[in-house]
Amino acid sequence: MRQRAETGRGEESEKMEERREGAPERTPAAEKTEKNHEPSGDVISIVVPVYNGEACLMRCIRSLQEQSYPNLDIVLVDDGSRDKSLEICRAAAEKDARIQVIHKENGGVASARNAGIAAARGRWLMLIDGDDYIHRDMAADLLTAAKKSGAQAAVCGFERVFADGAPVEVHALNGKVWEGDLHRFGEEMFLPLYRNLMLRTQSNKLYDMEIIRRKELFYPEGFSINEDIWFCVRYLSFCRRVVCIPGSYLYYWQNSPGDSQISRYHPEGVESCFLLLRAVEGFFKRAGCSEQVRRAMENEMLFHICGFAGHIYYRTDSSRKECLESVRSLAGRKEFRRLLRQVKPKGVKNRAAAFLLGHRMCRVYHWMCLVVYGRQRMALRRKMKLCRKG
DSSP: OOOOOOSSSSHHHHHHHHHHHSOOOOOHHHHHHHHOOOOOSOOEEEEEEESSOTTTHHHHHHHHHTOSSOOEEEEEEEESOSSSHHHHHHHHHHHOTTEEEEEEOOOOHHHHHHHHHHHOOSSEEEEOOTTOEEOTTHHHHHHHHHHHHTOSEEEEEEEEEETTOOOOEEEOOOSSOEEEEHHHHHHHTHHHHHHTTTTSOSTTEEEEHHHHHHHTOOOOTTOSSSHHHHHHHHHHTTOSEEEEEEEEEEEEEEOOTTSSGGGSOOTTHHHHHHHHHHHHHHHHHHHTOOHHHHHHHHHHHHHHHHHHHHHHHHSSOOOHHHHHHHHHHHHTOHHHHHHHHHOOOOSHHHHHHHHHHHTTOHHHHHHHHHHHTHHHHHHHHHHHHHHHHO
16 A cells, blocks of 8 residues: 655655656556456446546546556546547547546536436446546555455545645645544544545545445535535445545645635535535434534534635625625524534634624624735725726
């Protein structure tokens, strides 16, 4: 199983530079499976939603084709791309019998993933985005860990790789393999994985397709944010055992600080937080987690919800009146008021939010947001003014 080297210059850094520039070199195993695909053993379906991704798509596809575990069912779902993405997918499928291509009208990433999951033929499932790429041993090591431990979910680390050459961000476990039942996972690993972001992406995990089919698990369409962590939490709720392996296998590509789903405004953002809150509560109930873990996660969810609620102040040109109305709407929401009654807030922001919104002091909270987000709000307005002039 792959172990990550210590951070620093040297051989690992040189390899990272190669990964930034493009896909890894082609391997004889990959070339052989392209010519004559004869699957044996457990087939892993890898679903890849694609939308206008011609710049990075071939790097992603090659990293899948060159996996050391060859028994793959690669499902490329073109979600109505307007560039040459579909041509790239079809050209790859002509050379590799393991690839199937689905072309559909644009419906969003959740819709594309759902189409891919429905078409998946494998015993196991991986979900990789079209602009990311993976280590050649990712499928093999996750499958080995899952089968050895009898787990229905296997989790690995990932690295954020930036197009501008900024230092990579590593989100991975150190040391040895962790494995345990659902209760132990909830008590020992849920919060640490949430806080280091390993729980918040679907792409660093191996899933059991029997659970997905039996429970009819699909992404909530109509949401373009938080749908990935919602899917992960819902899926994990039905697992008996989970295994987490050290090292980073997924390379999560970041073009620029502003070119990301998490840096944009999502009108459904707050609603998606409550969808996630319900999934988290369901997980804790099934896992039988302690009050200590529940209260700690409620504190995380309060921060998460208030953060998304704050986006209207500095990611839109909404008026002050519209911002205040959004705060009042949040403060009056039944689910949110229940969360405020239960949570034991930690940190200045959470304490202020819990007190002010708990006492419906919406106007005071609104003015606090104007102060906190004032600089970003002014910067956005200047940017929009320049765009209108241009």
